[in-house]
Amino acid sequence: MxxxxxxxxxxxxxxxxxxxxxxxxxxxEEEFVYIFIEELEENVVWSEQKDIIEYGYNFFVIYYDKEHGIVHIxxxxxxxxxxxxxxxxANAL
Known part of the structure; x- marks a missing residue:
């Protein structure tokens, strides 16, 4: 927060x-809700084979409560x- x-x-x-x-x-932008879904692609750490790829996602949900001046993530x-x-x-604390 x-x-x-x-x-x-x-x-x-x-x-x-x-x-x-x-x-x-x-x-x-009307409700100040911002969602980002980032696709990840990485080599697995548990195998010596270089051609095994692990797919995953990062999720970010941001809500700006403008009335109270609070950004939730x-x-x-x-x-x-x-x-x-x-x-x-910028300059959020």
């Missing part, structure tokens, strides 16, 4: 944190989630 008192929401800047070619954004990757909030809602 972050405090945010500005009217400026730079929603398009999410592309600086998440790969736009591997991310599906679902944006409801629920994420599967806390580091990227924090960076998303810091980029989209």
């Amino acid at each position: 972050f405090k945010y008192q500005s009217e400026i929401i730079a929603i398009d800047i999410w592309k600086e944190v998440l790969n736009p070619e591997r991310t599906t954004p679902i944006l409801n 629920n994420e599967t990757d806390e580091g990227k989630g924090r960076r998303l909030v810091e980029k989209i809602f």
Whole structure:
């Protein structure tokens, strides 16, 4: 949860944190709800074979409670989630 008192929401800047070619954004700007689904593709760590790929997803759900000046986030990757909030809602605490 972050405090945010500005009217400026730079929603398009999410592309600086998440790969736009591997991310599906679902944006409801009227209700201030922003969902990002990031596709992940990584080599597995439990095998010596180089051609085994593991697919997964990161989810980020952001809600801005404008009335109370609070940004809520629920994420599967806390580091990227924090960076998303810091980029989209500049100076959020």
